[in-house]
Amino acid sequence: MTKKHETTPSADQAQPQHAEQQEETSQSSIDATIERILAADDTSRQRGVLDERARELSSVEVEHADTDGEQYDLFERRSLRRVEGLSTELEDITEVEYRQLRLERVVLAGIYVGGQSAEAEHSLRELAALAETAGSTVLDGFLQKKSTPDPGTFFGSGKAEQIREAVAEVGADTVIVDSELAPSQRRGLEDIVKVKVIDRTGLILDIFAQHAQSREGKAQVELAQLEYLLPRLRGWGDSMSRQAGGQVGGAGAGMGSRGPGETKIELDRRRINQRMAKLRREIANMKPAREAKRANRRRNAVPSVAIAGYTNAGKSSLLNRLTDAGVLVENALFATLDPTVRKASTPDGIGYTLSDTVGFVRALPTQLVEAFRSTLEEVADADLILHVVDASHPEPEGQIAAVRQVLADVEAHEVDEIIVLNKADAAEWDVVERIRRREPHTVLVSARTGEGVEELKELISQSIPRPNVPLELLVPYADGDIVSRLHAEDVEILSTTYTEEGTQLSVRVRPEMTADLAKYQVTA
Numbered sequence: 001m002t003k004k005h006e007t008t009p010s011a012d013q014a015q016p017q018h019a020e021q022q023e024e025t026s027q028s029s030i031d032a033t034i035e036r037i038l039a040a041d042d043t044s045r046q047r048g049v050l051d052e053r054a055r056e057l058s059s060v061e062v063e064h065a066d067t068d069g070e071q072y073d074l075f076e077r078r079s080l081r082r083v084e085g086l087s088t089e090l091e092d093i094t095e096v097e098y099r100q101l102r103l104e105r106v107v108l109a110g111i112y113v114g115g116q117s118a119e120a121e122h123s124l125r126e127l128a129a130l131a132e133t134a135g136s137t138v139l140d141g142f143l144q145k146k147s148t149p150d151p152g153t154f155f156g157s158g159k160a161e162q163i164r165e166a167v168a169e170v171g172a173d174t175v176i177v178d179s180e181l182a183p184s185q186r187r188g189l190e191d192i193v194k195v196k197v198i199d200r201t202g203l204i205l206d207i208f209a210q211h212a213q214s215r216e217g218k219a220q221v222e223l224a225q226l227e228y229l230l231p232r233l234r235g236w237g238d239s240m241s242r243q244a245g246g247q248v249g250g251a252g253a254g255m256g257s258r259g260p261g262e263t264k265i266e267l268d269r270r271r272i273n274q275r276m277a278k279l280r281r282e283i284a285n286m287k288p289a290r291e292a293k294r295a296n297r298r299r300n301a302v303p304s305v306a307i308a309g310y311t312n313a314g315k316s317s318l319l320n321r322l323t324d325a326g327v328l329v330e331n332a333l334f335a336t337l338d339p340t341v342r343k344a345s346t347p348d349g350i351g352y353t354l355s356d357t358v359g360f361v362r363a364l365p366t367q368l369v370e371a372f373r374s375t376l377e378e379v380a381d382a383d384l385i386l387h388v389v390d391a392s393h394p395e396p397e398g399q400i401a402a403v404r405q406v407l408a409d410v411e412a413h414e415v416d417e418i419i420v421l422n423k424a425d426a427a428e429w430d431v432v433e434r435i436r437r438r439e440p441h442t443v444l445v446s447a448r449t450g451e452g453v454e455e456l457k458e459l460i461s462q463s464i465p466r467p468n469v470p471l472e473l474l475v476p477y478a479d480g481d482i483v484s485r486l487h488a489e490d491v492e493i494l495s496t497t498y499t500e501e502g503t504q505l506s507v508r509v510r511p512e513m514t515a516d517l518a519k520y521q522v523t524a
């Protein structure tokens with residue numbers, strides 16, 4: 001199935017293309033005129049969109065803060081980077097296509113509705129960053145003004161033809177479209193541009209597949225990929241006749257269209273469904289272990305703080321800064337997929353857990369949100385969310401909105417949230433001011449330099465549930481270990497006085513501790 005362009009076009013297949021052309025010509029001539037007028041604008045737009053480096057990846061060389069640790073994973077990951085021009089051919093593409101996109105030299109393309117070109121450019125630059133993260137070289141980018149996507153080829157055959165020319169000119173082997181394409185649009189476009197076409201969702205899934213490490217993460221990504229792939233199996237649906245080798249003639253693609261191709265596709269489809277059911281079971285089986293851990297934390301009333309935010313905002317760097325965890329930090333999108341939970345404590349010694357999560361992105365594929373639901377639900381369960389925002393980005397508002405959308409999807413929108421404006425060392429002041437005006441709880445930090453981190457720790461300390469049962473204790477000197485325990489555990493010690501009978505303490509503890517301390521209790 002690698003040889004997608006070798007199949008002889010059947011009458012059946014030619015039909016929709018023909019219809020599409022008709023539709024195209026029957027579109028009002030006003031459209032054509034507008035297109036012509038825009039053409040001038042378009043040529044300037046076609047080049048230049050990607051002249052600036054993709055903003056989503058920071059433009060400064062990656063430096064690591066001391067707190068970032070040894071970054072062994074990074075070395076490993078780099079050493080596995082795709083090498084341009086080398087690729088592994090795999091035979092049974094219906095089975096492996098979804099993990100092996102073989103992106104090498106790519107051309108990007110997107111459409112925008114009138115008046116939203118800035119937004120579309122932004123999105124296309126982000127797409128470039130995603131493509132780079134996936135290991136490909138971005139050669140060119142196009143934006144087309146179009147209010148509704150063409151049902152057959154997404155761009156319309158005229159524009160698709162231009163893309164084909166550009167692809168041929170720069171020698172690209174893949175076109176990445178900045179939207180989610182319907183399976184038929186992807187096929188329609190591939191037939192014109194003559195190289196592989198993938199969409200934003202497929203690209204993000206590919207990055208996730210490259211970065212997944214844990215058994216659970218891998219299973220989650222594979223499930224999302226299969227879900228995405230299922231309706232996209234080549235030969236499924238309208239192009240069934242290609243599978244039958246073009247033997248099906250005439251308009252009636254009814255009974256006669258049942259050929260060997262369909263059987264093969266049905267088989268694949270059944271196998272994929274079985275695999276998906278198995279993955280769902282596996283993921284469900286992994287959940288109890290994580291839930292047990294979480295329940296344990298709950299029982300011990302350890303407050304939990306979740307770090308969430310747009311991809312590359314600096315979540316892992318912040319976790320490292322707050323805990324010395326040595327978690328992988330990379331100037332790449334979706335560096336972290338596997339949630340990491342670390343212990344941390346407030347300046348006055350109240351312990352809490354801090355967890356790093358998968359980054360979010362505009363239009364995070366729904367298949368991924370679904371597959372990662374169990375992971376993301378940990379965020380919903382937290383006592384506090386540190387929503388990390390890249391303050392060196394010119395317009396982080398869109399990112400904040402995208403993150404909140406995902407948080408709402410997993411019902412985490414009611415958890416207390418602190419907006420952590422990170423990368424203070426590289427921030428634009430007007431951006432910082434703008435966000436501070438809009439958001440009630442913000443703090444400006446730099447995970448790299450450590451600036452503002454003390455203030456953030458203080459804010460966390462005030463925002464997590466604190467021990468809240470006041471007790472007056474008198475502990476005989478013989479029971480000195482109790483006093484050390486009070487110091488070691490999550491107890492707020494308000495005052496200590498030494499009397500003849502023992503140490504007198506005024507404390508606040510968590511409810512679970514009151515039973516143990518009952519025998520030392522005195523009335524104030």
Ligand SMILES: Nc1nc2c(ncn2[C@@H]2O[C@H](COP(=O)(O)OP(=O)(O)OP(=O)(O)O)[C@@H](O)[C@H]2O)c(=O)[nH]1
Pocket residue numbers: 058062063064309310311312313314315316317318328329330331332333334335336337358359360422423424425426445446447448449
């Ligand atoms: N200038 C500057 N760069 C920073 C700061 N914090 C993080 N970075 C850089 O931003 C990039 C992304 O950092 P990460 O901590 O990996 O970001 P993340 O949010 O965990 O990213 P994903 O896991 O990919 O979603 C890295 O190149 C960091 O070195 C900061 O305070 N200032």
Ligand SMILES: [Mg+2]
Pocket residue numbers: 315316317328329335336356
């Ligand atoms: Mg990370």
